[in-house]
Amino acid sequence: MSNFRLKILLFLILLFNFNILSVASAGVVSLKPNITELLFELGLGDRLVGVTTFCDYPEEAKGIEKVGDYSHVDIEKVLKIHPEIVINSKENSIEREIIFLEKRGIKVKFLNFDRLNQFFDSIGDLSKEFDREEEGKKILSRIKSELEELRAIDLPSEKVILVVGVQPLVVVGGNNFLNDLLAYLNISNAAGGSRVRYPNWGVEQLILSQPTVIIDLSMGTEKKGEAMRLKWYRQFQSIPAVKNNRIYFMDIDHFRASSRLVRGAKKIVELLKP
């Protein structure tokens, strides 16, 4: 065989077998900010080798290599890292990329965070996967007992609406994690009757539902204009929440499915306490 042919053969081998050449690392890739937080809580932060651009908590997460965002995974980067496992949540819309990775021998684990009890189960699943069941149980019982404490607080009966976006008006409906949290804390959600997870409400529906408290979570995505937003709400004086000046702004990131959820819940309870 001539030298030239040998070179071509070598080239072809390299071309088609690049994933044989990359060595499986012991690392973990997380494709959701709340999964990253949970991994750090389980003491697995040092094993994370890839996260999303939205993984900004805890501080250490910011320094880890970014391999994707909500709608996209950089499959080449993941293949190059060749992690031991990729952890993703079920509601992510990146199925094609995930199938691509699985076909190339990368293990992918799906967790579900759609509902509150699924969140609890997912903590157990995650800790089992990494043989940290003790830590997982500890975290879970802490979250549960803290939520239990909040639940025990006697709140006046308020009708709360969680607003996710104003233009157009999108609110937190039933059938989702945040609605479950409100229900768990015995707080009534004015849009809880909708089967759509985040229904697109008209202004008319907002007025008609007569919420006594408005919590606007959209500031995480639309940084500016809190004063403008307030002015917009204030034109509807027939809404009890507006009349009694009970419009609050919170960051939706405080309601990620991790231990920080308790802090978000605590804030809501404090707002509602007489």
Place this chain on the structure above:
Amino acid sequence: MKRPAALSFDYWFKVVGVGFCFFCIVLFLLAFIGPPFISPFDLISSKDPLAGDLFFKARLPRVLFAFVVGGALSASGVAFQSLLRNPLADPYTLGVSGGAALGGVAAMALGFSFPMVTLVAFTGALVSLLLIYRLAQVNGRLPSASLLLTGVMFNAFAFALILLINSLISFGQAHQILFFLIGSLEAVSLNEVLWVSLLVAGGLFILFFQSSHMNIVSLGEETTHSLGISAEIHRKIIFISASVIVGATVAYAGLIGFVGLFVPHFVRLIFGGDHRLTFPLSVIGGGIFLGLSDFLSHLLFWSGDLQTQLPVGVITALIGGPFFIYLMKRSL
């Protein structure tokens, strides 16, 4: 009423008059029907602040806005179809809406507040209008083919930039941009409706007096040239007024498709091709069509366990498309 061979003022007055009355009746009914139904008596007695809020802060602006935007889009559809002599032309073909959407999306990505977003969107429409106007000119004339191609290319370019911005910004903003591209008649104040109406009314006023020239313009350059008529100045006036109308509506309502295409053809199929008649009727028809579509988009999943509303563009296309094909097949 039988259609006369030549358009008489009598016939024009009757048809447009009946159309306008119908327009007012539908507008009045939709403002009260809902959902939910608001009783006019509750409003007058004004004991219930809820009814007042519902009607003046939410319902009335939305319904008026739907009628204004529908009329505006349909009017500019007639104008562009005559200008380009292309039945497929609509407000979006000429790139003006692309420019408006690009301005709005860019302003959103930069975190501007809502009134600023609208202002930038309108500016985007005007800048793209001037740009297309300059680029499409050949030896001081504005040929249809050049205008159409420039518009289509500009639109493609603008949408590429929108997608570029979309992929660079955060998830929450991307959601908002999506709604800008789908269009929404929701959450406008009476003040904003007034502003849009003023701009639209100005454009409609000019276009109305150009409607007899639209007949000449739609003959095409070669024919007018051989007849010894110069329609050049009218082409420019029509193009600019229609573009201003589109800019104002896109800036406030986003991209609502299909109205500018469907309504003028619908009117032409019934009343023939004389622009003096089709122009006012298209304005009336566009308002009614978008008003009813908006009503349905609210009504369909209002009650029950969904409690959500559809983007109005979904309704305009779902109703307009099949109905239009049916009418076309029947008339052929």
